[in-house]
Amino acid sequence: MSLGNGAEVNVEGGCYGSALTVASAGCYERLVEMLLSKGANVNAKDSSGRAGLHWAAENGRHETVVRLLVEQSGVEVDMMDTSTGSAVRDGNYFDRYIRADDSRYSATESGGSSDDLPMDSKRPPPRSSKKRSADSEPQDGVPRSKKTRHNLDVFYSGLVLPRGTYRYNPLGPNEIRLLYLFPADNKNDMLASELKVVRLDDRHLRYEALSYTWGHEEATEKLWIQSGGQQVPGQPSESSRQPSAETPVKRLQAIVWRVARERMEKNKTFYVRPNLSDALRHLRNYSGSSPQQSGRRPETLVLWVDFICINQEDKNEKSAQVRIMADIYKRADSVFIWLGTEGEESSIGMDFILRIPEQESQGMLSVQGSDAPQWGAFVALMRRAWFSRRWVVQELAFAKHAYLRCGDVSVNWIDFVVAVEFFIERFDTIAALYNDSALFKQKVLAFGDIKASAARKMVTITNEFIRGSREHRDRLKTLEALVSELTMFEAGDPRDSVYAVMALAWDVEEGAERRRRDWRHEAASRPSFKVDYRKDILQVFTDFVAFCVYGSDSLDIICRKWAPNRRAKVLRVADRPRYRGLRPPLEEINLPSWIGLLKDSAHGFTHDGPQVRVAGNSLVDTPLIPPYNACGGRKPGVLFGEMSGDPSHDDRALDLQRKEVAANPSVFKVTAHETLRPNRGRRSDGTMYVRGFRIDCIQEISHRLYEGLIPYEWLVLGGWRQRIEDGDVIPDELWRTLMANCAPDGNIPPPTYGVALEWAIERRNSNNDINTADLIRQGQPEKMVEFLKRVQEVIWNRRFFILSDQTAGIGYRFGIAPTNAKVGDIVCVLLGCRVPVVLSPVDVSNPDNGYNLVGEAYLHGVMDGEVFELDQSASYRAENTRESEEFCLV
Structure with missing residues (x-):
């Protein structure tokens, strides 16, 4: 009591x-x-x-x-x-x-x-x-x-999410942290380490770098980090916490207290995700080349690991460290690529990789029926999650030496490259093994798309994007090209779809300073584009578009499909156990129409993995020689709408509202150059102001051209006439429109392709439509098949359209529009854009409220700047008053 x-x-x-x-x-x-x-x-x-x-x-x-x-x-x-x-x-x-x-x-x-x-x-x-404060409302x-x-x-x-006790100290300029991972006798022993701050420019620095996938699990695996026993600032000293030692019992308590405090101060806890924990446990045990444990020696492994060595909660530090990440991987002695623990016969696949280079060098490499299980295991390795990460492109490209690690087996990256190249070269023969094997017959579709896989792209990455020795490398592509081409690689944070490849671009200098190849602009006028995680998704994407417009003097970026518009949903704490270890549900990000969405790109993935065509190829990326030039070489006139506010506001609250531009116009209109200037205290409002030339409205439009099916009635609208006396009459404009006037080899197509369309019309189905897929499967005649494959690339899931009869100066009114186009939309040529585009007014009754960019279009007769040549005609100006105008894209 x-x-x-x-x-x-x-x-x-x-x-x-x-x-x-x-x-x-x-x-x-x-x-x-x-x-x-x-x-x-x-x-x-x-x-x-x-x-x-x-x-x-x-x-x-x-x-x-x-x-x-x-x-x-x-x-x-x-x-x-x-x-x-x-x-x-x-x-x-x-x-x-x-x-x-x-x-x-x-x-x-x-x-x-x-x-x-x-x-x-x-x-x-x-x-x-009576005395419990919980029984009364708070004050x-x-x-x-x-x-x-x-x-x-x-x-x-x-x-x-258990919280560790380790606390980061700030990093100085050109400083990084390195993880000193202590050896252990068994894999299941606790992970013990020390985290040290070093200078990246230290010539004596030796370390390895780890490349891995973060995974979807929470950080629940404990890592002990030795902190040296320093006193935690702001906390009472040890002596002030100890009980007085007046009796034997209290003296024993004092000893227990002191031991506990020393352990807590010397060793701090840090929690990592399971996949990283598995990687550290497999890498830390022993080093050395001997396969026997007795022949190896315990050794501390010095690693750079992004999740541990960067304070992920400090956006300023994270931005600064990402900017020098290319240098971190360049300086590393080697890069360990962690594919994961053993599974799906991974050891068979890894051992098979080791055999392939040796057999090839001896001329003994062949494809035999007995190799089917090994090739199956090899394909399973190529489908590991690591190959789909966008960050690994940079990590691998700058590595001096790289080693694949799966479980306890390690192979050289070069050996893996040899295996992939041989696999692609003999793909048809290897696939035939599975057709003849009851064991693997059901797996044919599972690896049938491997030619377009991220693993194959990864193998060719250094040749495509980087040239030169490991120490001195030339970057070959622009940031716009890299972001547009590497769409098969995923990024957990949508901003990393840009940030992850900046170090590979020739037009982004180290330190993220902008430059132009021709050096026409003074250094003081060149804006910078830096990694900055304080900015929200909209601001980063706006900066990227402005960067592309400024660097290329082109508006083509608004026609490309590059931006992820989905991200992992932030779960309520009560919902987290349901998704533990699983991919969290995705939520859509509301982005302006002038930011091309990745989900609308030409290829997508089915629910079970294979990559399939879902839309036609991008017209601005058509390898035509010479390329389209609808704008006549005129430079873009672009302004970006901005409003007052901090660009680092919470991106989780990003929710663009389709405002009425006339009633609430942008507070500021700035150029691409000014948009990229830092610390201006303003942020994007989601609008872009462009100048262009209005051609006309869409009067009639077809249904979606599902899987490249060409309806009979639209052949007629395109100008095809069937005559008994002199056979079919096919206008030159019709078959050139179906091919977008580009042959498979990238040149202007010769008239022989008009005959290929005649052959296809003769083979119409019972509904008089041209089913391109069925005719391609027939395989003959070869010229017709070649023509129809190109037609599929152009029209797949797009729509045909007809312009109004009153379209002045346009001889051919039949064209191809995006799948979302509708009657009443306008076809325009924008300054700086190589192809025409379709714009849809937000409010039909009041076009001043802005336009949605529907997408790119093909209209024969305006693809080479003819509209602007026509506009300069004196007779045309006398009869028509149309002039270029400003469009507000929202």
Whole structure:
């Protein structure tokens, strides 16, 4: 009955902590409630750093104790221990409690009653206590229910995502952190390490770099980081925390306290994701070339790992480190590529890779039926998630030496390249093995698209994008080309679709300073484009478009499909257990129409993986010699709409509203050069102002040309006439439009392709339509098949259109438009854009409210600047008053 005699409830009893800590650990409900009513500190910790709430949750014997503690405000979760998090992740009572509590608040906040909930999901009423502060509303006016819900979210988040005790110190210029990973006797031993700050320009620096996939799991695997035992700033000294040693018992308590404190100060915890933990465990054990463990020696492995060596919570540091990431991989002695743990016969595939170069050098390499299992295992390796990451393009391109690691087996990257090249060269023969094998017959479709896979692209990456030795390399492509071409590689953060390839572009200097190849602009006038994670997605994408427009003097970027418009959804803490270890659901990002979306590109992936055609090829990327020139070589007149505000506002709240431009025009209109200037205190409002020439409105439009089917009636509208006396009459403009006037070899097509269309018309189906897919499968005549394959590339899932009869100066009114085009949309030629585009007014009754960019179009007779030549004609100007105008794209 000490409490009744005025005892101090928060006194600490040595290593056991306060009375509340002990009562919570023992799950004594009445005692916990009594202590809380007397003002006990719910955050008091014992010598191990655990509060009573942690012990109660770990023991899991009494739910009410946890509830009593959680309902007190100010719950701290920074010292959450791994065992507690493990208990909750294993599905104990607290997970169910959170879900029931979440349902309760959802019901009551929406006007429902908690009586509608099942009996087992209702919270029991709190025990009566006259002195409990929880029985009265708080003085700050915030309802107790909302405060409790907030504390539950904070507490539950700490359980699902245990927080480490390691704290980063800031990095200086040109400094990086390196992980010194200590060896261990067994893979399952704890991960122990030290994190050191070094200068990247140190000539004596030796380290390896790790390339891996982050995965979708939460960071739950513990890594111990040795910190050297420095005193944590702002915390009391060790002596001030020790109990006085007046008795033998208290002296023993003092020793236990000191040992515990020394361990906690010297070793800090850091949590990593499971795939990274697996990689560190497989890499750290031993080094050396001997296959026998006895022949190897323990050795500390010095690694650079992005997740650990960069403070992911510090956007300034993350931006600075990403800017020098290419140098980090250049300086590394080698790069370890972690494909994952063993599985799907990976050891067979890895051993097979080691055999291929040796057999090829001896002229013994061939494709035999007995090799079918090995090739199957090899294909499974090529489908590992690492090959789909966009960041690995840079990591591999700048590596001095690279090694693939899968489980305990390692192979040289060069050996893997030889295996892939041989596989692609003999692909048809290898696929035939599976056709003849009952065991692998069902896997034909699973690797039938491997020719277009990311693994094959990765193999050719250095030859396509970089030339020269490992020490001195020339970057060959622009940032616009890289972002547009590497669409098969994924990025978890949409901003990384640009940032991940900046170091590979020749027009982005190291340090992200902009330059032009012809050096026509003074250095002081060149804007910079830097990695900056403080900016939201819209601002980064706007800066990229402005960068492309400024550098190329072209508007072609608005016709390319490059931008991911989906990202992982931020889950409520109560929903996280449902997606643990799985890819979280995606949410769409609302972006302006002048930012081409990746989902609208020519190729996409089916639900089971293979890449298939879903749309026609981009017209601006058509390899035509010479290329299209609808704008007549005129430079773009582009302004970007901006408003006052911080460009680093929370990108999770990004939600562009389709505003009425006439009623609420942009506060600022700035050039591409000015958009790229830093620290201007303004951000994009999602509008782009372009100048162009209006041709005419679409009067009639076809259905979607599904899989390249050409309807009979649109052949007629395109000018085809069937005559008995002199045979079919096919206008030259018709077959050239179907091919977009580009032969498969990139040249202007010869008239013989007109005959190929005649052959296709003669082979129409029962509905008089041309089914291009069926005719291609027939395989003859070869010229017709060649023609129809090119036609599919142009018209797939697009639409035919007819312009108005009043279209002045245009001889041929039949063209090809995007799948989303409709009657009433206008066909325009924009200054700086090599192909015509289709614009759709946001408000038909008031075009001043802006236009949506529908996409690029093909209209024969305007693809080489004829519109502007016509506009310069004196007779044309006398009869027509049309002039170039400004369009606001939203």
